[in-house]
Amino acid sequence: MNYQTVGHGLVKIDVMEKVTGTAPYVDDLVMPGMLIGKVLRSPYPHAAIKRIKIEKAQALNGVKAVITNQDTPRVKWNSAGFPPSQGAILVEDQYILTDRARFVGDGVAAVAAVDEKTAQLALDLIEIEYEKLPHVLGQDKAMEPEAPIIHEGVEKNIVGHLPIVIGDVEQGFKEADFIFIDKYTCQRVNQVSIEPCGAVVALYDANGRLNLWTSTQMPHLVRRIVARAMDMPVGKVRLIKPHVGGGFGSRLGAVNEPIAAMLSKATGKPVKLIYSREESFVGSESRHPIIMELKTGVKKDGTFTARQMTAYIDAGAYATHTPSFAGPVGGWFLAMYKSPNVKYDGYSIYTNTPPCGAFRGYGNPQVVWAVESQVDEIAERLGLDPREIRLRNHPCKGEVWAWSGWEIESCGLEEAIERGSQSIGWENRIRQGSNTKENSNQGQETVHKVGPETKKKGIGMAYMMHVSGARPMLHETGSAFIKMNEDGSVNVVYSSSDCGQGSSTALSQIAAEELGLPINMVHITQFADTDTAPFDIGSHASRQIYSGGNAVKVAAGIVKKQVLEHAATMLEVSASDLAIENGQIICLQDETKTKSVAEVAYNALYGTNGFEISGVASLEPPGNPPVYAAQFVEVEVDTETGIVKVIKVAAAHDVGTAINPVCVEGQIEGAVQQGLGYALTEEMVFDEMGRLQNPNLTDYKILTVKDMPEIDSIVVQAASQTGPFGAKSVGESGLVPTAAAVGNAIYDALGIRIKDLPITPEKVLGLLKAKS
Amino acid sequence: MNKDISLVVNGEARYINVPADKTLLDMIREDLNLKGTKKGCDAGDCGACTVLLDAEPVNSCLVLAVEAANKEVTTIEGLAKGGELHPIQAAFIKHGAVQCGFCTPGMVLAAKAILDKNPNPSVEEIKEGIAGNFCRCTGYKKIVDAVLASGRNIQG
Ligand code: FES
Ligand code: FES
Numbered sequence: 001m002n003y004q005t006v007g008h009g010l011v012k013i014d015v016m017e018k019v020t021g022t023a024p025y026v027d028d029l030v031m032p033g034m035l036i037g038k039v040l041r042s043p044y045p046h047a048a049i050k051r052i053k054i055e056k057a058q059a060l061n062g063v064k065a066v067i068t069n070q071d072t073p074r075v076k077w078n079s080a081g082f083p084p085s086q087g088a089i090l091v092e093d094q095y096i097l098t099d100r101a102r103f104v105g106d107g108v109a110a111v112a113a114v115d116e117k118t119a120q121l122a123l124d125l126i127e128i129e130y131e132k133l134p135h136v137l138g139q140d141k142a143m144e145p146e147a148p149i150i151h152e153g154v155e156k157n158i159v160g161h162l163p164i165v166i167g168d169v170e171q172g173f174k175e176a177d178f179i180f181i182d183k184y185t186c187q188r189v190n191q192v193s194i195e196p197c198g199a200v201v202a203l204y205d206a207n208g209r210l211n212l213w214t215s216t217q218m219p220h221l222v223r224r225i226v227a228r229a230m231d232m233p234v235g236k237v238r239l240i241k242p243h244v245g246g247g248f249g250s251r252l253g254a255v256n257e258p259i260a261a262m263l264s265k266a267t268g269k270p271v272k273l274i275y276s277r278e279e280s281f282v283g284s285e286s287r288h289p290i291i292m293e294l295k296t297g298v299k300k301d302g303t304f305t306a307r308q309m310t311a312y313i314d315a316g317a318y319a320t321h322t323p324s325f326a327g328p329v330g331g332w333f334l335a336m337y338k339s340p341n342v343k344y345d346g347y348s349i350y351t352n353t354p355p356c357g358a359f360r361g362y363g364n365p366q367v368v369w370a371v372e373s374q375v376d377e378i379a380e381r382l383g384l385d386p387r388e389i390r391l392r393n394h395p396c397k398g399e400v401w402a403w404s405g406w407e408i409e410s411c412g413l414e415e416a417i418e419r420g421s422q423s424i425g426w427e428n429r430i431r432q433g434s435n436t437k438e439n440s441n442q443g444q445e446t447v448h449k450v451g452p453e454t455k456k457k458g459i460g461m462a463y464m465m466h467v468s469g470a471r472p473m474l475h476e477t478g479s480a481f482i483k484m485n486e487d488g489s490v491n492v493v494y495s496s497s498d499c500g501q502g503s504s505t506a507l508s509q510i511a512a513e514e515l516g517l518p519i520n521m522v523h524i525t526q527f528a529d530t531d532t533a534p535f536d537i538g539s540h541a542s543r544q545i546y547s548g549g550n551a552v553k554v555a556a557g558i559v560k561k562q563v564l565e566h567a568a569t570m571l572e573v574s575a576s577d578l579a580i581e582n583g584q585i586i587c588l589q590d591e592t593k594t595k596s597v598a599e600v601a602y603n604a605l606y607g608t609n610g611f612e613i614s615g616v617a618s619l620e621p622p623g624n625p626p627v628y629a630a631q632f633v634e635v636e637v638d639t640e641t642g643i644v645k646v647i648k649v650a651a652a653h654d655v656g657t658a659i660n661p662v663c664v665e666g667q668i669e670g671a672v673q674q675g676l677g678y679a680l681t682e683e684m685v686f687d688e689m690g691r692l693q694n695p696n697l698t699d700y701k702i703l704t705v706k707d708m709p710e711i712d713s714i715v716v717q718a719a720s721q722t723g724p725f726g727a728k729s730v731g732e733s734g735l736v737p738t739a740a741a742v743g744n745a746i747y748d749a750l751g752i753r754i755k756d757l758p759i760t761p762e763k764v765l766g767l768l769k770a771k772s
Numbered sequence: 773m774n775k776d777i778s779l780v781v782n783g784e785a786r787y788i789n790v791p792a793d794k795t796l797l798d799m800i801r802e803d804l805n806l807k808g809t810k811k812g813c814d815a816g817d818c819g820a821c822t823v824l825l826d827a828e829p830v831n832s833c834l835v836l837a838v839e840a841a842n843k844e845v846t847t848i849e850g851l852a853k854g855g856e857l858h859p860i861q862a863a864f865i866k867h868g869a870v871q872c873g874f875c876t877p878g879m880v881l882a883a884k885a886i887l888d889k890n891p892n893p894s895v896e897e898i899k900e901g902i903a904g905n906f907c908r909c910t911g912y913k914k915i916v917d918a919v920l921a922s923g924r925n926i927q928g
Contacts, residue, residue, distance in 0.1 A: 011865055018873030019861040019880060021808020021848030028807035194812045194820055194874040194908050245810070245874030246908050277813040500872025500909050662868040669911030670871065697817035697906065705899045705912040 001657075004582065005512040005519055006725045009662030012505040014243070014498070014526060023243045026199040026215045027274050034201070035064055037263045037273035038119040039256070039283070040109040040126055042101030045352040045690030046135035046148065049099055049108060049128060057111060057125040062118035065266035066126065068109045069099040072262065073231035079285075080321040080357060081218040081225065081253035083537055087327050087473030091159055091319035093151055096229055096258040101130070102150055102317035103354050104690045105282030112263040112271045135352035137690055139314040140291060142351045150317060150350040159315060160323030160348035164330045166402075169295075172306025172341030176297025180378055183293050184370035186739075186757040187683040188314070190286045191359050192702050193499075195245020197284040198275030202260035204268065210261050212239045217251040217497050218538030219528040229258040230265075241528040247499035248674070249358035250284050252540050253320065281695035285357025286684060288325065289314040292370040297341075302382050302389045304339035309370070311346045316355035322348040327473055328403075329363040335403035335465060335626075336371055337393045342402075352690050358540065360671065364466055364736045365678060369757060372462035372740035376747065386744070387417050387426070390463045390630070397718075403465070404472060404624045410728070412654025412718030413463065413628040420461065423650035423712045424632035429459045429748065454640045457647070458749025461632045462740035468546035468656070468720070468729035471624045476543060478551035479534030479618035482511065482559045486605050488583055488598030489521040490559065492552060495528040495536035501731055502663035503544035509659050510549045510724045514556035515563075516580030517597065534618055542627075542729035545659055549724035550621040558615025566613065567600045625720035627728045629653040631672075633741040634709075637749050639768060642761030644680055644746060645709075649738065652714035656728030661715055664730050668713040671734025676709075677702050679739035683758050777841035781806075782850025790837045796830075797821045799837035800847060808848035808877045812906070819905030822878035823847050829885040831904070848877035851884070860884055863922035864915070871909030879905045883919045892923050 001007075017023035054066040072095045082088040097107050109126050113119035134148040141147060142157040150157050173179055191197065200214040210230065216222045219241045227234040244251065260273040275283050290313050297306040311329050315322035326346030334342045379389040390413075395401055397411040421427070469476045481493040492511050498504040508522040515522075525533060536548060560580060567585045568575035571593045579586045580597060587593035604613050632650040637643070651668050658664040681701040685693040694700045713734075719726025739757055747753050752767040778787045781804060790799050800809045800823065809832060812820030816834040823832045824846035851858040860883050863869070870876050879902060886893050886901035893901070898919045907915060 009868065012868070012870065014873070015865045015870045018870045018876050019848075019857065019864050020852055021806070021877045023873055024807065025810070025874065027811065028801075030805075192906075192908055193872070194818060194906060195810070195872065196812065244872060245812075246872040248908070277815065277817075500870075500874075502871070666868055666871055666910055666914060669913045670907075670909045671911075673911040674908070696815055697813050698815075702906060702908065704903050704906065705916065706903045708912050711911060711913055 003513050003725065005509045006659050007657065009660055010505065010509060010519055012502050012663065013508060013524065014504065025195055025243045025245055026201060026213055029201050029213055031201065031203065031270040034270040034272055035112040035114060035267060036116045036119050037110060037112050037260055037271045038123055039107045039259060040123045042104060042106040042108050044101055044130055044132055045104050046133040047101045047130040048133060050131050051129040052109065053127040057122040060118065060122050060125060062114040063111060063122045064269065065112040065263055066109065066122065067097065067262050067266055069095055069097045072096040073229065075228065075231045077225065077229040078320060079225060079254045081221045081538065081540065082324060083221060083475040085474040087324060089160060089323040091323055094318045096262055103352050105354055106317065107259065110259050110263055112267050135690055137351055137353060137686060139312045139349040139351055142349050150352060154350060157350040158347055159319050159350055160326055162326040162330060162346040164334060164344040166334065167341035169306040169308050169341045169343040173297045176305040177300045178298050178381060180296045180374055182374050182755065183291065184373060184755050185291050186289055186366050186369055188286050188289045188356065189359065189678055189682045190281055190684055190700065191248035191250035193246030193248060193250055196275050196277050196280035197250040198256040198280055200257050200260045201270055201272045202257065202264040203270040204261065204265040208236065210237045212237065212257055212261065213242060214239060214257050215244045215251060216241055217247040217499055217540060218253065219495050219497060219530050220535050221538055222254050222257060223530045225254040226257045226261060229254065230261050239530045241497065244499040247539060248360045252358035255284050277697065278695040281684065282354045282692055285320055285355050287359035288322065288356040288363065288366065290366045294370055294374050296374060296378065298378055300382060302384050302392055304337055304393060306341040307337065307339045308343040309333045313346060313348050314356060315348045315350050316353045317350060318355040320355045321357045325363055329367060331403040332364045332367040333371065335395065335401055338395055353686060360674065360732045361736045364464060365739060368462060368464045368736050369739045372737060373743050373753065376460065376744045377753065386461055387421065391417065394463065401626050403467065403626065406623055409623065409625040409720040409722060410656065410718035411628055412716035413630065416628060416630040416652035416654050416714065416716045419714045419716065420630045420632045420650045420652035423714060424459055424634055424648060426459060426632065455636050455638050456749040457634065457636045458745045459632065459634045460741050460744025460748050461630060462737035462744060463630045464733060464737040465626045465628055466729065466733040466736055467541055467624055467626060468723065469543035469621060469624050470541040471620065476537060476547045476620045477618065478536045478547040480552040480555040481534050481616045482555045483612055483614040484559060484601045486602040488596060488601045489523060490515065490517065492522060492524040493533055494525055494552065495533040496524065496526055497528060497539035499539055501667055502660060503539065503548065506545050506659040506663060507548055507552050510552050511556045513725065514553050515560050517583050521583060534616065542731035542733065545727045546723050546729055547621045549727055551617045551619055553724040554617035554619060555615045558617065559613055562613045562615065563597060563600055566604050567595055570595060570600065570603055622722040625656065625723060625728045627654055627656065627733055629733050629737055631737045631741045633745045635742065635745040635749055637746060637764060642764035644759060644764065646676055646742065648710045650712040650714060651734060652716055653730060653733055654716040654718045655730040656720045656723050657717055657726035658715050659725065659727050664715050665713045667730045668734040669711050672711050672738055673703050673708060675735030675738025676742065678735065678757065679742040680758055775838050777838055779840050779842060780844040782846060792838055794837045795833050796835040796837045796840050797832035800832060806847050806849050810874050810877060812874065819882065820875055820878045822881045822905060824881055824885060827888060829882050846881065848880060851880065860887065860922045863918040867914045867918035867921060869910060869914040869918040875905060875907040879907065879915060886919065887923055895920060
């Protein structure tokens with residue numbers, strides 16, 4: 001399809017402000033009388049608070065409020081940014097400030113003071129008598145019968161068990177020629193947005209309304225959560241989202257908004273609460289570590305007879321997302337490969353660590369890490385090309401996708417695999433570390449394998465499927481209000497949750513395309529304001545373009561209809577003979593009959609019976625078309641140091657129609673950086689007392705520019721049927737298959753299979769030693 | 773204890789009374805009210821607070837404000853001249869090198885420091901020059917492209 005605006009890599013709408021340093025983020029806001037908030041955190045992983053004395057802190061000059069659990073509303077709440085939906089299991093188990101510390105860093109008190117130094121001094125003056133309680137780390141340990149109970153009444157700390165059964169796996173295993181049993185694990189990683197997570201200014205104003213300027217991915221849902229935590233009506237809360245310095249899931253729910261809200265309510269002053277980098281690690285939610293037990297039955301021809309996974313998910317100290325999260329984890333697993341028999345059990349388990357929540361990919365990187373590593377082994381055992389086993393068994397267009405239960409609208413996996421293979425040079429691949437048939441070619445060194453003896457190269461691949469929104473598990477309501485100004489330009493009033501990914505730009509392109517307007521005549525609200533913008537779920541589940549885009553397109557269609565009808569009256573022709581092109585009304589029958597959209601809009605407003613051309617749409621999108629990707633990775637492993645160097649990543653992603661291809665590439669490239677970190681370097685390390693050992697960017701290693709390999713982002717566009725102009729999604733998928741592809745490349749290089757992330761040099765050396 | 777210092781900020785002379793233990797970053801953000809310089813860690817790890825101090829890139833969270841006395845500070849606000857973007861800023865826009873934008877001011881200034889010394893840097897030199905600036909959004913690819921291209925641009 002040839003579009004005027006859609007499909008073009010237009011410059012993003014927010015970049016001028018961002019390159020000149022004028023784009024406001026929460027920490028840049030200053031208000032008259034503004035106070036600074038700070039949170040006191042538990043030094044113990046598990047402790048009851050026996051006594052808490054705040055008098056000295058209160059007495060400090062400049063301190064305006066000191067709050068503890070006793071001041072918090074007597075409601076328990078859940079911080080996860082979920083719309084109440086069929087698939088949302090929202091266990092409410094926390095107070096805004098706790099009376100029993102359940103992890104090191106649990107918030108026990110907070111202060112508001114005239115400046116940061118005073119606030120810090122005040123924290124030091126709060127006296128707390130703790131009664132230390134036994135604690136437990138690690139989800140496997142937490143389930144043992146003798147483990148301490150973290151929340152009363154939650155036996156074995158299992159806060160959720162989600163089973164899925166399709167067919168009969170036992171029968172399926174009987175029919176299998178081979179059965180593979182493996183255990184894969186993965187670490188806890190943090191989103192590390194460069195703007196630390198937890199940035200809010202709260203103002204409980206004289207009218208009793210709570211105003212929040214917060215760095216969030218979900219304006220409307222966080223408004224609802226804060227209202228619940230504060231035990232106040234939703235309508236009394238107003239949330240405004242300025243620019244957001246990266247989200248990646250960390251802001252997918254309430255972070256510290258309720259604490260700031262309480263401090264403002266206590267003082268009647270605006271209170272700014274900005275988390276430090278360290279607090280951003282412990283005071284927000286990170287990616288779930290999962291222990292995954294896989295059992296897979298296959299026929300010699302590479303078809304699956306039974307697939308089973310038991311997942312033990314470390315929830316951390318509070319439920320937040322986890323019991324619901326167990327659902328998609330099962331969904332990713334069962335939807336990847338066709339099999340008549342599937343069984344899944346997902347256990348959500350409390351531990352005395354910071355809570356886990358959403359991080360780009362939402363369980364899919366974990367599942368794909370396990371499944372795609374094992375499938376690589378299966379392919380090898382069966383003598384199949386790793387690409388072939390994926391192509392034979394993945395769900396295709398026209399088939400029912402088990403994640404949603406709906407028919408798959410389009411599939412670009414074949415093209416992705418083909419183009420990715422070409423980019424990486426798959427044909428040159430010779431297994432050198434493993435005992436495969438291909439290995440008989442060992443003597444045949446190709447260019448690809450040349451290198452010093454101690455450095456071994458390898459190529460691996462992995463595939464994934466992902467969502468465009470969360471239906472039918474969760475509601476996907478999106479809304480847009482579009483009004484036309486007298487110059488023919490439009491305002492798209494939208495609850496924008498753009499965190500930099502470019503969704504506001506792409507949504508503007510959708511509106512421009514539908515309306516026949518040049519992009520510079522579309523003005524989208526960049527700062528969501530829940531008082532004025534209609535309801536939207538926010539940025540999660542890669543939903544903005546599909547769910548938000550559908551709402552914008554429908555609203556634009558309504559506006560367009562009004563423009564054409566009004567133009568028809570003005571031109572005395574039938575509306576069905578008119579079209580809009582580049583801001584101009586064209587009469588298909590009579591070239592002389594033309595008007596600019598501006599003239600029509602002006603006439604509508606100021607002619608007889610004035611009205612504003614406008615349209616509103618609020619809807620759930622019709623489906624959830626899955627996206628596909630195949631990533632190919634080339635590594636070079638130093639067998640003396642165990643260091644894995646990634647040489648190249650070819651990331652081929654079927655995104656449906658790419659509304660803005662430059663933004664799409666940016667999403668893939670940025671996600672690959674996170675995926676490689678997940679594979680190789682990133683890990684939140686706790687000591688035995690549950691203290692995070694590396695809450696800083698020296699010891700928690702995200703990749704620098706020097707660590708990055710060549711990335712070839714390959715955009716495959718298998719248009720969906722229900723997405724706006726055929727779009728699907730891209731936000732999360734770029735990091736989903738990366739770790740598995742790295743692991744498979746290492747196997748290709750060395751013949752060792754690491755089953756626990758991250759793949760550190762120590763683990764590589766350990767396995768190499770064991771092998772020799 | 774406070775100190776009076778004078779310095780040049782983006783070409784203008786400024787006189788400031790500042791606590792001896794205040795960082796240059798906090799002075800820029802709070803006293804000079806220049807909010808373009810970002811705080812990503814306050815510990816010298818992320819580069820979001822990069823400014824030029826006498827043309828040298830520094831993590832302003834690691835420098836005391838008083839150390840900037842009698843020196844020249846360039847922040848992101850000082851780059852565009854007379855409504856014209858600096859070529860590096862223009863290249864960041866053109867190459868899609870900006871996502872959330874939180875790393876961008878520091879990144880642009882780190883890039884400027886590279887190009888001021890060597891208007892035609894190699895990819896390796898660019899990477900070396902921005903290795904202390906984290907970006908979590910872009911994977912750096914388009915940033916490197918932008919710096920490379922602005923090198924050529926500046927050279928004409
Ligand atoms: S804020 Fe200065 S280096 Fe991060
Ligand atoms: S653009 Fe977001 S951190 Fe670089």
